[in-house]
Amino acid sequence: METPQNESFRDTIGTINEEGGRAWVYPKKPSGKYYNKRKIVSYGLLIFLIAAPFIKINGNQFLLFNILERRFNIFGLPFWPQDFYLFVMSMLIGIVFIALFTVSFGRVFCGWICPQTIFMEMVFRRIEYWIDGDRNKQRKLDKQEWNAEKIRKRALKWFIFLLISFVIANVFLAYLIGSDKLIKYITGNPLDHLGTLFPLIIFTAVFYFVFAWFREQVCIIACPYGRLQSVLLDNKSIVVAYDHKRGEGENGRKKFRKNEDREALGHGDCIDCLQCVNVCPTGIDIRNGTQLECVNCTACIDECDHIMESINLPKGLIRFASEDEIEKKEKFKITARMKGYIAVLTILTGMLCGMLLLRNDVEATVLRLPGQLFEHKGENIISNVFTFKLVNKTTKDIENIKFKLRKQEGEIKMVSTAANFEVPAQGLAEGTLFIEIDKNKLKGDKNKLMIEVYSGDEMIETTTVNFLGPRSYN
Numbered sequence: 001m002e003t004p005q006n007e008s009f010r011d012t013i014g015t016i017n018e019e020g021g022r023a024w025v026y027p028k029k030p031s032g033k034y035y036n037k038r039k040i041v042s043y044g045l046l047i048f049l050i051a052a053p054f055i056k057i058n059g060n061q062f063l064l065f066n067i068l069e070r071r072f073n074i075f076g077l078p079f080w081p082q083d084f085y086l087f088v089m090s091m092l093i094g095i096v097f098i099a100l101f102t103v104s105f106g107r108v109f110c111g112w113i114c115p116q117t118i119f120m121e122m123v124f125r126r127i128e129y130w131i132d133g134d135r136n137k138q139r140k141l142d143k144q145e146w147n148a149e150k151i152r153k154r155a156l157k158w159f160i161f162l163l164i165s166f167v168i169a170n171v172f173l174a175y176l177i178g179s180d181k182l183i184k185y186i187t188g189n190p191l192d193h194l195g196t197l198f199p200l201i202i203f204t205a206v207f208y209f210v211f212a213w214f215r216e217q218v219c220i221i222a223c224p225y226g227r228l229q230s231v232l233l234d235n236k237s238i239v240v241a242y243d244h245k246r247g248e249g250e251n252g253r254k255k256f257r258k259n260e261d262r263e264a265l266g267h268g269d270c271i272d273c274l275q276c277v278n279v280c281p282t283g284i285d286i287r288n289g290t291q292l293e294c295v296n297c298t299a300c301i302d303e304c305d306h307i308m309e310s311i312n313l314p315k316g317l318i319r320f321a322s323e324d325e326i327e328k329k330e331k332f333k334i335t336a337r338m339k340g341y342i343a344v345l346t347i348l349t350g351m352l353c354g355m356l357l358l359r360n361d362v363e364a365t366v367l368r369l370p371g372q373l374f375e376h377k378g379e380n381i382i383s384n385v386f387t388f389k390l391v392n393k394t395t396k397d398i399e400n401i402k403f404k405l406r407k408q409e410g411e412i413k414m415v416s417t418a419a420n421f422e423v424p425a426q427g428l429a430e431g432t433l434f435i436e437i438d439k440n441k442l443k444g445d446k447n448k449l450m451i452e453v454y455s456g457d458e459m460i461e462t463t464t465v466n467f468l469g470p471r472s473y474n
């Protein structure tokens, strides 16, 4: 984006000082229209994030990402490793959606929806304001000697931060191992579950480190999504932008003086009060133009609007706008690039819906036993041996399972499995089976057979296998 200043600010990061050390950010406590809306969105999302692993639908945890046991629930629907293609498709949709969203509306996800920002700005930062006070009081406290007041405030703040980090770590664990198991561990003796207690302590330490110290650095240097901005944004993307045309005027910004005719002097509406800089949680000056560090939190919009109101100028000097809107007064319109993303997104979403509709509750895999071809049994019978695996994705046991051949005379014989067995809810059944076919009924040395899987009289799944016979029967 074009900027009114020189570009030297891009050579450094606002949170690193000249010696290369950390320049601590003490953002002013935000207030205003956008901040109030953000609070509603953030607390709604926080409730969802904390409650999701404890809500059950048909006995399934609402959201579960049990990587170790390879069990996943999304919106109460259980997914298995066999459904990995659905996961890949969802990821693709997610990536295209984020790209489309970023191309159109910049990094608004970061400021409004990302859990890192929500926890940092709406939980930890607010506790900090409550204990340490606003920006100036925080700076003063930081510089002051370790007296009784500082020790008391620091001890209280760090203790609360640690406690919240511990709670977040527990919720995180509920997503990974399941809320039932977590509650069982919490109510049991921790020493009986050292394998879980140890990761819990590590997660707590990581969350504490991130929210007590690392903070905005996550968005600036660790998050890959922030880096994507530079390739996705263009002059038509709507971002938090400073209206440099209006703010700088012909003769640049100037401090406010009462009863001065700024317009006649050619000065812009920016009175260089630096409130937009002071309120920024990533320590940048949005008047320099769109920057990688900006998480679109809108705190500077609220702050500048307060200033504009106080000096009787129209609000919106900093606002959601595209560079073309500021530069050429062009209104937002859907560009060819956005149309392309929307088309791809629609196709992918349609494919995912189709896959979800076609997804079976039971997944059968029948594979040839490695290293086995065929064997003769009696005079005319050819036998092939297979292993089978049946996955039950439902929350009910599936009983009375039988295999049958479709359109092929022959017999299926189970090895060490009852003829009518069951697959437990959300479990699997594995075993070995023989398929025996009269050699005169074979069409060649390779015969594609379809196996039907029944639960009682209901066919619940089909799968195919290759049945091998000797070449002489061709």
Ligand code: SF4
Pocket (backbone or CB within 6 Å): 242, 247, 269, 270, 271, 272, 273, 274, 275, 276, 277, 287, 303, 304, 307, 317, 318
């Ligand atoms: S808050 Fe508004 S008026 Fe003050 S420096 Fe920032 S842009 Fe200029």
Ligand code: SF4
Pocket (backbone or CB within 6 Å): 240, 276, 279, 280, 281, 282, 283, 284, 285, 286, 293, 294, 295, 296, 297, 298, 299, 300, 301
């Ligand atoms: S520049 Fe404004 S919108 Fe961007 S991070 Fe700073 S305060 Fe938030």
